[in-house]
Amino acid sequence: MTIKLGVPSKGRLMEKTFEWFAARGITLQRTGSDREYAAAVGGIDGVSLMLLSAGEIPRELAAGRIHLGVTGTDLIEEKLALWDQLVAPVEELAFGHADLIIAVPAAWRDVDTLDDLDAAAAAFRAQHGFRLRIATKYHRLVREFLRGAGVADYALVDSQGATEGTVKNETAEAIADITSSGETLRANHLKILSDGLILKSQATLWRSRTADMDDEERLTLAALLQKLA
Numbered sequence: 394m395t396i397k398l399g400v401p402s403k404g405r406l407m408e409k410t411f412e413w414f415a416a417r418g419i420t421l422q423r424t425g426s427d428r429e430y431a432a433a434v435g436g437i438d439g440v441s442l443m444l445l446s447a448g449e450i451p452r453e454l455a456a457g458r459i460h461l462g463v464t465g466t467d468l469i470e471e472k473l474a475l476w477d478q479l480v481a482p483v484e485e486l487a488f489g490h491a492d493l494i495i496a497v498p499a500a501w502r503d504v505d506t507l508d509d510l511d512a513a514a515a516a517f518r519a520q521h522g523f524r525l526r527i528a529t530k531y532h533r534l535v536r537e538f539l540r541g542a543g544v545a546d547y548a549l550v551d552s553q554g555a556t557e558g559t560v561k562n563e564t565a566e567a568i569a570d571i572t573s574s575g576e577t578l579r580a581n582h583l584k585i586l587s588d589g590l591i592l593k594s595q596a597t598l599w600r601s602r603t604a605d606m607d608d609e610e611r612l613t614l615a616a617l618l619q620k621l622a
């Protein structure tokens with residue numbers, strides 16, 4: 394059998410991952426048509442490549458269906474409770490840098506910190522009769538962070554994309570999302586709370602702690618990790 398390596402199936406994350414492996418003598422390439430999720434590995438025997446959604450790689454690693462996988466720290470920590478018992482970081486890949494943050498409308502002059510947000514949330518509820526809404530796809534990380542900060546009077550609204558648009562669309566008052574250049578936040582008239590950094594993320598190579606291996610696969614994994622170190 395083979396060592397299974399899961400990498401993101403599209404976009405910048407896929408391209409940069411291919412470049413990172415190529416620089417270490419392992420060629421990953423898509424085969425077949427543009428739309429076919431078939432792929433091949435060169436430079437080492439006994440490794441098979443699986444093109445997957447970045448968001449699904451944490452679950453595949455945790456279930457032991459892949460031995461190695463590339464995805465962001467944010468997705469690992471969001472999708473896997475007790476993630477460090479299920480996966481272990483092998484290498485930080487130095488791309489895909491993004492900060493998970495809490496942002497509010499730039500026009501909220503009196504709200505710059507989590508304490509301010511807490512006060513604004515109480516006032517919002519008194520005025521509107523429902524809780525201040527925070528749009529995000531990072532439910533676990535946001536809840537944990539706000540619990541630690543003592544902010545309780547809010548409701549999470551699920552947003553799987555275009556999250557910065559929810560404030561303008563009036564489906565949320567604040568957001569928690571990743572930012573890289575900050576352009577999307579600026580374009581949508583949002584500002585980051587001064588103490589609103591939840592997590593710093595980057596693309597990382599992870600090893601499954603649960604995947605089974607026979608002796609041959611163990612040797613292949615060791616040889617692969619040696620090349621990648």
Ligand SMILES: Nc1ncnc2c1ncn2[C@@H]1O[C@H](COP(=O)(O)OP(=O)(O)OP(=O)(O)O)[C@@H](O)[C@H]1O
Nearest residue numbers: 446447448464465466467468489490491571573594
């Ligand atoms: N603008 C960005 N700059 C840097 N990294 C980013 C940016 N957007 C997303 N990322 C990172 O890329 C990874 C994948 O993000 P995301 O879940 O948005 O992927 P996607 O492209 O929607 O893929 P999929 O829907 O297939 O899971 C995450 O770890 C995230 O932190």
Ligand SMILES: O=P(O)(O)OC[C@H]1O[C@H](OP(=O)(O)OP(=O)(O)O)[C@H](O)[C@@H]1O
Nearest residue numbers: 554555556570571572573574575576577
């Ligand atoms: O700070 P910036 O450089 O502007 O990047 C941040 C944006 O990038 C990601 O969105 P993506 O393009 O993945 O689309 P999405 O909204 O569908 O997640 C993220 O969700 C932000 O919206």
